[in-house]
Amino acid sequence: MSSTAHSSDTGDAGDDSGDGGPTAARLRSLPSRLLSQTAAHADRLVTEGLATADARKWHYAVLVALREQGPASQAGLSRHAGMYRSDLVAVINELADRGHVERTPDPADRRRNVITITPRGRAQLRRLDGLLATIQDQVLAPLAPAEREELVRMLTRLAEHHGAHGRPGADDPMARGS
């Protein structure tokens, strides 16, 4: 139950229950709140940035997955990207509309569609890579390079911890891999 200790920076007002209640400063720096806030901000930048290139987050995730594992079934992609296969349908539709992927029935297993990235898709992916890199810089702007590394390292640990303790149950998503 003990957690991080803090020094109160600015005395706001003494409105505390004297018997050792947490102070206001502490509440403002609730890690979960900070995470939500910064994540929301980052998400916004990413969404707006990708909109510039007529793309959305899942588009990028799927293209990345395709680059990593080559042509794959939709179920495979959904697992790899950590999304629901029901939601993947629309994403593939949109990517196919834009000519970034091709959806072809798998002759070897007629339940499956094989999703293949097209040359145009690769080009788009590279474009998005650049775009995203720029956005990361915006997100992390106030941090020095060493700090960025440190932050990423810690967040990675938290994410892995999360994955390990992930509860079972859901249909497709959050399949761990790599």
Next chain:
Amino acid sequence: MSSTAHSSDTGDAGDDSGDGGPTAARLRSLPSRLLSQTAAHADRLVTEGLATADARKWHYAVLVALREQGPASQAGLSRHAGMYRSDLVAVINELADRGHVERTPDPADRRRNVITITPRGRAQLRRLDGLLATIQDQVLAPLAPAEREELVRMLTRLAEHHGAHGRPGADDPMARGS
């Protein structure tokens, strides 16, 4: 500025479906992605935890705001908590139903309602404080105390940076930090 360069390109290569792809690692550690992931996880824990006490995130935010600034109008609370006053209505309704706050018309300004925290509300708030503290420990479980401090410090900087660069426009929310 520049940060990431990619090269794995020509020749779709064998799909190293294991893990340990160096290129893949970079993508997996996109800060924005890590933030979203960990924030989602934390959010889940918080939401579930608060549900235990028949509360939701905004309930806590409002109660904290009331502890900090004492009785206040709804507009004031919405600004302090960074939420829309339209959404605050339901929150106040719920808190009033539970007997945690009282909503009384302000005699001095008949547009306003004065929201006051009740003794029961204070008790609930203390309960939530404890609950939340426990949850923070769960969220940050894999990090050492010093690391937690460091993380909070960095996230705070990012959040402040965000606040400073937040563009104006919206109706109520995201007023002051402090």
Next chain:
DNA sequence: CTACAAACGTTAGAGCAACTAACGTTCGGT
């Protein structure tokens, strides 16, 4: 005093992301 702009509480609703449930089809194992 009157008129007008702004702030207040409230209602309604759009838009979006995460999530669940069910379906018809196809496959693998027994």
Next chain:
DNA sequence: ACCGAACGTTAGTTGCTCTAACGTTTGTAG
């Protein structure tokens, strides 16, 4: 040949953010 499981897909629920408008009340300017 049967049965359970995996596949792609459709539809729908939920919860959250956010916008727009309303009637009322207040402060202020003319």
